[in-house]
Amino acid sequence: MVRHKFVSYDPDKCVGCRVCEYVCSLEKEKVFNPTLSRIRTLRIYPNTNASIACRLCEDAPCVIACPRKALEQSKENGVIMIDDDKCDGCGWCIEACDFGAIALMPDKKTVVICDLCDGDPKCVKWCPEEALELSSKDIIAQKARIDAVQKLTKAAAEAKT
């Protein structure tokens, strides 16, 4: 699971432009409507911006919460798959998700979750700030380590001079 890729956002780069929501709803529903998007943005004033999609949790709480066994996590890529016939839109998965990454479709009355567009997420492709990335938890940790070590090395070099 550590190698399963999901869409992560960089809070320093995200500007809250919502382009991800526009392209997601167009890709999945053929219309523009942020409320139908699988990735959702949030701005907390004055300047905190976020863009959140499914994080492919281990032992995903949404799957556990579903009383109708409509959700199943793919062993192959970690994506949460939804059986529309079983889902009745009760919303327990929405409550179980700590990230608010599940949306209920108002017309179909079933939930939707990011499916990574078959490995080529449109939101990542379109993000004007390159704030979105298709990445896995171990790669994200690697990057954090590299950043931390570079900062330390730089600080040590500065202390010497």
Next chain:
Amino acid sequence: MHAYTGKILHVDLADGKTKVKSFDEAFAKAYIGGTGFGIKTLIDNQPPGIDPFDPANPLIYAVGAVSGTMVPCAASKFGVFAKSPETNLLGEAYSTGRWGAELRMAGYDILVIKGKSEKPVYLWIDDESVQLMDASHLWGKYTWETEEIIRKDLGDQYVRVSTIGPGGERLVRVACLINDRFRAAGRTGLGAVMGSKNLKAVAVRGAHSIAVAEPDRLQKMCEDLYERAKGPATSKYRDMGTAANVLTLNSQAAMPTRNYQSATFEGAETVSGEYLKEHYVVKIQGCSACPMRCEHIAVVPEGQYEGATARVEYEPTMAFGPYCGVDRLDAVIKSIELCDLYGIDAISTGIIVGFGMECYEKGLIDGKQTGGLELEFGNHEAMVKMVEKIGLRQEVGDILAEGVKRAAERIGQGSEEFAMHIKGLEMTGYDVRGLKTCALGYAVSRRGADHQRHGSYGPDLAGKVDRFKAEKGRGKIVMSDEDNYCIFDSMILCKFSRGIWKGFDEIASVYTAVTGIPMAGEELLMAGERMSNLARLYNMREGLTRKDDNLPPRVMKLPIPDGVAKGSLVTQEDLDILLDDYYEARGWTPDGVPKKNKLKELGLEEYANITALKKKKAEVA
């Protein structure tokens, strides 16, 4: 017809009744959206000649043709319209952020608010559900608090709010509407119109989808447009933002300084875009569906204004910097923050404070009237405090809150000579004495002193024309600039993105991909001309004549004393050459009245009676 909702929501605040009317494809094609929808709806819904604070003055919101789609830098633009309490003519202002797309997704392209509520209320539009909500707990609150409280009350973080602050409640004539925290429909006093209706805010939440006619073709076009929007055409706005203009205009001696007493500012360096970026900008954000992003959020890190937070653009920086002789960005940021909180237009407010400073220095107002403030040029503390006094109408702030035109009428003693306004609206950040094409643009601008209806400083500053010369040919330039801007303001495309478009055929093509309505560049241009002429007819109906197409006395009497434009001014002879040329280019009479065949050409015959009436009046006189 795709993307257009085809719906106009009418709300009467007196009895709380709402009505949904519809518009058809012919209306959409003729008036496009935004400014076209706004002017048309205003002229058709406002009883002629009324006072702007009359409950019958409709407060109109209109979204653009491509609102709520991924077309770059356009999703959330909207315009607001009413008869202006500053000019008694066309009031119009534009904003962006997230509010506009929300109105369309709620199912409406146009919102018309009429009447006056007995008690303070706010309007809550939740798709088909439209309610007037008690706003007694919001009256007196700052704009930022109001937005947050409404979200909390309604329990929905995604509700978008367009609101007035204490300034609009007190009918400050330069009051504006603030939405999405940092965005303003700033000019012409529309916040005062909302306040006069006992209306505090319009809150919107929309869940409807916007289906465009050709999604695949649109996406394909957007791929290219997004790349251009991320490229060199917009780098100025992404990097330093419009504040980059400070040093540019200063070096061109086009920087309004100390109430137009000079055109260069010795302290420009420390109020420049460069200085702002290095010391104050903490984040650059984007509006809905914007691949460019320009919203420079500045925070003062230390000192007496520590924590002051504002979105900073060139115009307010000019107004609270050079215009007031202040060379400190921390005080500028604080002043802009206060304008946003009180809901008063930061451009006009800065110009008013600068006017007050000259009055004080000339002894026309005294320390008693200013509440002890030494309101001198360069006194940043007095400037900041005076912004609050205007927002609250305290002491001389009560007079200044009327705008410089009316304030000068009250103060008298020759202050009219340096009251910097056109048609009642305060000047903006281009010293037009040495920019003759721009001077014409300002003189004829339909909403009063303004650079945003034409952008005619462009050819002057780029050296495409002799900036110091008034000559034939400028009329055509200004006319074309105005009509082009009408297209931008009706689609509504962000003007910061104007450099990414290859031409009006491309814009027309996007229009068709979105709406499914056939459109050619030529037709769009004609629609732009139609809007310009309809605005003229509206203004004429409300009393405008050729003599209102003028410039402030100081622009025509006091030559620029310094810099590369030294000695420049616009004489009456200059202005007459420019006006005659402009009217002729427009197909108007020498009195500035659209001719009958022009109206016919543009499909505006139904308004011919306005011009006939004018002619009759002129004959009687």
